[in-house]
Amino acid sequence: MKRPCEDTTSDSDMDETIDVGSENNYSGQSSSSLIRSNSPTTTSQIMARKKRRGIIEKRRRDRINNSLSELRRLVPTAFEKQGSAKLEKAEILQMTVDHLKMLQATGGKGYFDAHALAMDFMSIGFRECLTEVARYLSSVEDLPNGDI
Template structure:
């Protein structure tokens, strides 16, 4: 039984060392996470620097200010994109209506339909049966 208890104590010792390892790594991982956040905030500040100077030219911006201004800027960009999309759809719709209005004036609807039927009849009667190899 002695070997069994000694192996148990070594396993117990390994668990403690794993816990200690986690405790030692946790502050390092947390620092790396904070560094990434700070780096991203600094990059946002550099990217949107013109926008920041428009609103508050001589003030030191806090991280919360940078994030808030970034959110506002992105909302404005999204809204502008939606407006441009809507304008594009409206322009396409107007062009389509203009085209359809012009074509209706030149060919009355009933005559156009009759002409289409004549073309379909003549093309189907001129064709023979479809050749199939089987």
């Protein structure tokens, strides 16, 4: 049985065939009775399949990136580091694992306690505000005294 070789990269190589042999022919037909189909429809179907694979892969990457950005927002340590620099995907996943281990060690009560969660986000907000004030004051110190 002959089938088109799909592992090639160029369009001109699409017409190559690989002889698989009659031992793989399960339909009961002989190899000579099979008709080789290299019509434009087959080539266009292959191209359409490759295009669909690319679209599916893009959607998969988008879902992964959306989930990672949501994890970055939900995990307090990742949320705190967010302003300083862009976090790598591996860092976000590691912080999530560490956070879940901490929750498991505390019996799951850690950040699910509303008061503890509010206090944690309040301290994160306070630190972010302090950083912004320090940045502003350092930029103002560079100005001449008459500009304040």
